[in-house]
Each structure stands twice: as structure tokens, then as C-alpha cells.
Amino acid sequence: MNAPTETALGLTESRSPGGRLLKALTYLLVLVVFAGPLLALLVSAFSKVKDPTQLSVIPSAATLDNFRIAFDQGVLAYLLNSFFVVGFGLLLQVAVSVLAGYALARKVFPGMTLVLVAILATLMLPEEILALPLSLILADLPVVHFNLIGTLAGMIVPLGAWGFSILVMTEFMKDVPKELEEAARIDGAGDLRIFAQIILPMCKPALGVIGVFGFTMIWDQYLLPLLVATDSSSYTLPLALRTLRIDPDVTPGVVLAASLLALLPSVIVFLFFQRSFVHGLSSGALKG
Amino acid sequence: MSLDQVKRAPLPERRAHRAAGRGADGADGAAAGHRRRDRRAGRWWTPWLFLAPALLLFLYFKFIPMANALTMSFQEVQPYLGNRWVGTENYATVLGSDGFRDAAWHTVVLAAGQTAGSMLLGLALALLMEGQGRRLGFVRSAAFLPVVVPIAVVAELWRIMYHPTEDGMVNSLLGLVGFGPSGFINDPDSSLVSIMVTGIWRGAPYDMMIFLAGLASVDRGLYEAAKVDGASRFQRVRHVTVPGLRSVFSILFILAAIRGLRVFTEVFLLTNGGPDGSTEVVMTLIYKLGLEQNRLGVGAAGAVLLFLMTLILTIAVHLVRRRESK
Numbered sequence: 001m002n003a004p005t006e007t008a009l010g011l012t013e014s015r016s017p018g019g020r021l022l023k024a025l026t027y028l029l030v031l032v033v034f035a036g037p038l039l040a041l042l043v044s045a046f047s048k049v050k051d052p053t054q055l056s057v058i059p060s061a062a063t064l065d066n067f068r069i070a071f072d073q074g075v076l077a078y079l080l081n082s083f084f085v086v087g088f089g090l091l092l093q094v095a096v097s098v099l100a101g102y103a104l105a106r107k108v109f110p111g112m113t114l115v116l117v118a119i120l121a122t123l124m125l126p127e128e129i130l131a132l133p134l135s136l137i138l139a140d141l142p143v144v145h146f147n148l149i150g151t152l153a154g155m156i157v158p159l160g161a162w163g164f165s166i167l168v169m170t171e172f173m174k175d176v177p178k179e180l181e182e183a184a185r186i187d188g189a190g191d192l193r194i195f196a197q198i199i200l201p202m203c204k205p206a207l208g209v210i211g212v213f214g215f216t217m218i219w220d221q222y223l224l225p226l227l228v229a230t231d232s233s234s235y236t237l238p239l240a241l242r243t244l245r246i247d248p249d250v251t252p253g254v255v256l257a258a259s260l261l262a263l264l265p266s267v268i269v270f271l272f273f274q275r276s277f278v279h280g281l282s283s284g285a286l287k288g
Numbered sequence: 289m290s291l292d293q294v295k296r297a298p299l300p301e302r303r304a305h306r307a308a309g310r311g312a313d314g315a316d317g318a319a320a321g322h323r324r325r326d327r328r329a330g331r332w333w334t335p336w337l338f339l340a341p342a343l344l345l346f347l348y349f350k351f352i353p354m355a356n357a358l359t360m361s362f363q364e365v366q367p368y369l370g371n372r373w374v375g376t377e378n379y380a381t382v383l384g385s386d387g388f389r390d391a392a393w394h395t396v397v398l399a400a401g402q403t404a405g406s407m408l409l410g411l412a413l414a415l416l417m418e419g420q421g422r423r424l425g426f427v428r429s430a431a432f433l434p435v436v437v438p439i440a441v442v443a444e445l446w447r448i449m450y451h452p453t454e455d456g457m458v459n460s461l462l463g464l465v466g467f468g469p470s471g472f473i474n475d476p477d478s479s480l481v482s483i484m485v486t487g488i489w490r491g492a493p494y495d496m497m498i499f500l501a502g503l504a505s506v507d508r509g510l511y512e513a514a515k516v517d518g519a520s521r522f523q524r525v526r527h528v529t530v531p532g533l534r535s536v537f538s539i540l541f542i543l544a545a546i547r548g549l550r551v552f553t554e555v556f557l558l559t560n561g562g563p564d565g566s567t568e569v570v571m572t573l574i575y576k577l578g579l580e581q582n583r584l585g586v587g588a589a590g591a592v593l594l595f596l597m598t599l600i601l602t603i604a605v606h607l608v609r610r611r612e613s614k
Contacts, residue, residue: 129550130353245444
């Protein structure tokens, strides 16, 4: 047993019954406020919820009806769209980030500062502000003249490069010892081999971080799919929730069942990769 | 990520350093190895090849749209007819309209309320849940869940919770402590505050995590010293913890404020600006102008103004930080 370390409020040391009770009550309140609504969602999705007031944490007559109706409404297709977008989006984003990270971390070249400034600038540039011109560009990509409106590709490609992932990769790749690279060069390895066989395998933790963050970021996308989707065949699940809600034949229970399906993947990813997540969160924010 | 690290090792210096590192080889050997390495290290364009996908995507989906937004804001955009240059007319339209001024005001109120609320609540949560322990870890993870739940789900969930009749979920909880039923998002008087509460619910756990990371780096010895000096808990927090978290505060402030200014999805899904325009924010207005009314030039002008707001805020906070650290 390690001794409790001193904290700001010194609550960890309180061993008295009163202190313990206070602590337990605090935790309970926190759980009720932050996890409570999600628990209500979970329970209600499996209950017969006819009108919106019946959201409750006490299960009543467990049923799978909500999910059955949700699937009748095409939720499976929306879910598959979402998986398609997040799968390919993440693949593209990770590939782009490791390549860019390699150049920025392991090379010194004229123009590098400019590139870094440009990447930082994209982080400061809220995507919401670009919504209007972006929707025009997606309809007619300059030079190549593709129309991405109404396609899932239109929700994937714009997310391919994310400044956050590139910067995380760059920081991490900087820490790979120079000697390893030098040795490989003396053995005659080129850049591509050094990248693929030396640097990349040493960056697994960073891949975890950008993977988890990329997943959560892409799964949470709303505005971009809203700009791109033209009809329900290209809706992602988050987008479909609104359509379901507006449909007068659909009960709130069905919306909640679909919501549950929409939140599960990101919650599961978070619970499995909490370490990477919290690590990336604090390093990303505190290093500035 | 800081740019200093790049500046610190410019090309000649780094090479000199490496050559010096070879030491015993002597100057000649180092120079020869140097030339050989240059050849092997690839051509000048190798790094650009690695950067190409990222730069191309940024160009297409960030920089060209940004440039287009700027030009569009000075034009009357007419698809198929060609754009007409109108100078600052769009800006005059935007700034002169009551709708935009109201939306800007709502945005600022929402951003300020959410930022302050999330940071205060986040700090309180972090202070209460600092330390180790499995139970503590569980509570922290559970509290963090709202952050990873997709925003569209958060909005639909709170819509149902905010049901305006007495037996709506939040209303029945309010009823337990003796408050009458509120219309929440359906009542112009409470709609903006309701959206703010939802935003704080989702933002506070995020701030909590960052504060917890910051708290871990506060010097434990200072707490011990404060204890010896007979400082109360409040005094410890006031004089040791808060000063130790200064950089965390400013980073969270920028992040939260920018998040607040660009708010779109929650408002779009919860109220879409209503009732009676009481929750119209800049982004929902831009969306309506651009994609529903096709007034792209005016919408672009609004977007540019919003961008300037976030930029000014970012620079201001950076300046304050720099002055503080001196």
C-alpha cells in the first residue's frame, strides 16, 4: 500500500466516517449528473417508450421493439454508412499523419517552418466557418472537377488531414533515437524503408493516440455529413437521428435505440483505450 | 508543439553538431561521411513527397475554402451567372442587420456562459476527484462519458430530457425540489440557458480531465508547507493550486471560447435558432443564409467576421499569457 499523496483538498486522507460519507455522496452526485442521462438513454432504449416524458432509469417491460422498428427505418444502412466513413476516414488520416510526421520530425528542409505554421493555422481555423465555401468546393473540386456531394467519399476525404494527428505524430517521431536511423542508412536503407521499418514500428503508442482521437473526431462529425448528404441513402447515423425524430410515426424510444447505436462505438473505443485517450488529451492540451 | 524547436536546429548548425559528434574520425572523415549521407538521405524533395498528401488535402479543404470565403464575402455570388464584385456591401448588410447583431450577442453570451460554467464545474470536479484509487478512476471515467458521446446524440437526449411538461425528466427532478415546470428549449426566456446547460454538461468533464493533468504537476511540497503554516483547504486552493494551474486556465479558456463561438450542432438540433429567434447563433444564421436562402456572399461575410472574432480572442489570450510569464 502506498501512502496517499497530498492533494489540493486533501480529501484522500479523510478516513473519518463523516469524510467518507461526504466523499461517497459527492461521487454519487457526479455519477447521477454525468452518467445518469446516459443510463436513462440505455434503459429507455430497451423499454416501451411511447411519449417523450417517459424517459426513465427504472426499466419497464423490457423489449427489443425499439430496435426492431429502428431497423425497419433503415438504421442498419445508416450504421453501415457511419462505419464506412469512420473506417476509411481513419485509415486515410493515419496514413497522411505518419507520412507528414516523418518529414517534419526526421528532416530539416527549407520551408519547414512555413509548413508548421500552415498546419497550426488549420487548427485555429474552425471548420464551421468554412462550411459554405467547402460545400461549393465539394460540389466541384478545383482542377480535377469531381463532384463529391451525395457521396460518402465527400465525408471522408476532407478529414484526411488533421493538424492534431500530424503534430502528435511529429512530436513522437522526434523522440526516436537518431542512431537507429544512422545505422540503417549506413546499411544502405532509403527513406521509405527507414520510415516503414524503423520509425513507424517505434510509434505504436502514438498510433494508438491518433487512432482513438481520429475515431472519436470522425464519428462525431455532423456538419460535414450534413453538407455532403443529399438523401437518406448517404446519411450517417448521427445525421439520421434528426430524420427519425421528425418522423411522426416514430416514437422517442426508437430515436433512443438509434442514439444508443450511435454512441456505443465511441464509448467502447474510449473505454478500451482510456489510457491513450487521457494521455493524448493532456499532452495535446498542455504542451500547447 | 512549438516552433522554437524547429528554429533551434537550423541546417548548418545541426550538421556541424553531427560532424563534431564523430570526434575521433577527424575532419576529413566527417566531411566524407557527410557527403555520402547527403546522397543517401535523398533529394531535396523527399520531405515534400512525404508531406504531399497532407498539404494537398489542406490546400483543397482548408486553404482554398478560406480564400474563397474571403473573396465571396466581397461578391454577390450567383451560380451560373458569374459573381459580381460588390465591395463591402455584404459586410454592411451583415453588420446592419438586427438578426446578425442578435445572433452575435447570443453567440457571445452562450460562449461566455459555457466557458465559465465548464471551467468552474470542471475545476470543482477535478479538485474533488484528484488522487488515486480504483473507485475514483471509475467515477472519473463515468463522468467523462458525455465528452465522447457524439454531439448529435447529446442533442437528441437532452431534447427528450427537456420535455416541457411536468413529467418531463428534468422537470420532474425540478419538481422534487419544488420548482415549477420550465419550458426549457421551448420557452424564449429559458432556451439559451438550456442550451448552455447542455454545453456545460458536455464541456465540464473535458475541462476536468485537463485540470486533473495540471493538478498532477503542482508541487506536492507546497501543500505540505501550506499545511505546516496552518492554511485552510480554501487557502491552499487559493494560494497554491490556482497559481499552479495558470497555464491550464488560459489554454482551456482559448479552447472553450473558440468552441463556444463556433457552436452549431447543439443549437441546430435542439432549437434551430428558435423559439422566436431566441437562440439564433452566428453559425446557424450563416447556415440558413448560405444553404437555405442561397445568399452565399452575405453568409461568407458573416463567417469572416466570426473568424476574426476567434482570431482576436486567440491573440488577446496569447498576449496576456506572454505578459504574465515575463
